[in-house]
Amino acid sequence: MRKLRLGVMISGSGTNLQALIDACAAADYPATIEVVISNRPNVRGLERAEQAGLKAVTIDHKAFDDKESFEDALHECLSDHKVELVCLAGFMRLLTAGFVNRWRDRMINIHPSLLPSYKGLHTHARALEDGVRFAGCTIHYVRPEMDNGPIVMQAAIPIASDETEESLIAKTLTYEHKMYPAAVRLIAEGKARVSGNKVAFKDVDLVMPGLISPLP
Numbered sequence: 001m002r003k004l005r006l007g008v009m010i011s012g013s014g015t016n017l018q019a020l021i022d023a024c025a026a027a028d029y030p031a032t033i034e035v036v037i038s039n040r041p042n043v044r045g046l047e048r049a050e051q052a053g054l055k056a057v058t059i060d061h062k063a064f065d066d067k068e069s070f071e072d073a074l075h076e077c078l079s080d081h082k083v084e085l086v087c088l089a090g091f092m093r094l095l096t097a098g099f100v101n102r103w104r105d106r107m108i109n110i111h112p113s114l115l116p117s118y119k120g121l122h123t124h125a126r127a128l129e130d131g132v133r134f135a136g137c138t139i140h141y142v143r144p145e146m147d148n149g150p151i152v153m154q155a156a157i158p159i160a161s162d163e164t165e166e167s168l169i170a171k172t173l174t175y176e177h178k179m180y181p182a183a184v185r186l187i188a189e190g191k192a193r194v195s196g197n198k199v200a201f202k203d204v205d206l207v208m209p210g211l212i213s214p215l216p
C-alpha cells in the first residue's frame with residue numbers, strides 16, 4: 001500500500017502525536033510518520049517519537065536570528081524527509097505567510113474549538129465564560145491567518161453543567177485523539193480534498209443526528 005509521508009510538528013506534550021503514532025502502527029493505515037520536529041528542546045513529544053523509533057528533530061526557534069531562517073530550516077527538514085503532509089499538533093509558533101504558502105493544501109492543524117469560534121488561546125476557558133452549550137475541536141488546512149482554513153473534521157462536545165476548564169480540556173483531547181488519525185486517513189485515501197476555501201468529500205457519510213443541550 002502506498003503510504004502518505006507525514007511530518008509532525010510539535011511544541012510540547014505530544015498527545016496528538018501519540019494518537020498518530022498509534023494509528024500508523026497498524027499495517028493498513030495509509031500514512032507513515034517520516035519526521036517529528038519540535039521547536040522546543042526536551043519536550044515529552046520528542047520522547048514519544050524516540051520511543052516509537054521515529055526520527056525526532058529539535059529546530060529551536062531561539063537559535064535563529066529571524067523567523068525566515070527558522071522557517072527555512074523547518075522547510076529543509078520537511079523536504080529532506082520527502083514529507084507530503086505536515087501535521088501541526090500543538091505547534092505553538094505562528095508561521096509566516098511565506099512558509100504557509102509553500103505548504104499550501106499540504107499542511108493541517110488541530111485546534112481545540114469549533115472554528116471559526118474561539119481562535120487563539122484559552123479556548124476552553126473562554127467557551128465556559130460565555131456559557132455556550134457546545135465546545136469542540138477542529139482539524140483544518142492551514143492558511144496564513146491564524147486558526148483559519150478549509151475545515152476537514154470537527155467534533156461538537158456538549159458542555160456539562162459542572163464542567164471545569166480542566167475537565168473540558170481532558171474531554172476535548174479524547175476527541176482530538178480520535179479525529180487526527182481519522183482526518184489524516186481521509187486525506188491519505190483521497191476522500192477529503194481542498195476545493196476553494198472548503199474541503200470536498202468523496203465517499204464519506206456526512207449525515208449525523210443533531211445535538212440539543214440541554215435536552216428539551
Ligand code: GRF
Pocket residue numbers: 010011012013014015016017045089090091110111112137176
Ligand atoms: C491540543 O489541544 C491541540 O488542539 C492544540 O494544542 C494542544 C496540543 O496538545 N493545538 P498535545 O501536545 O497534542 O498533547
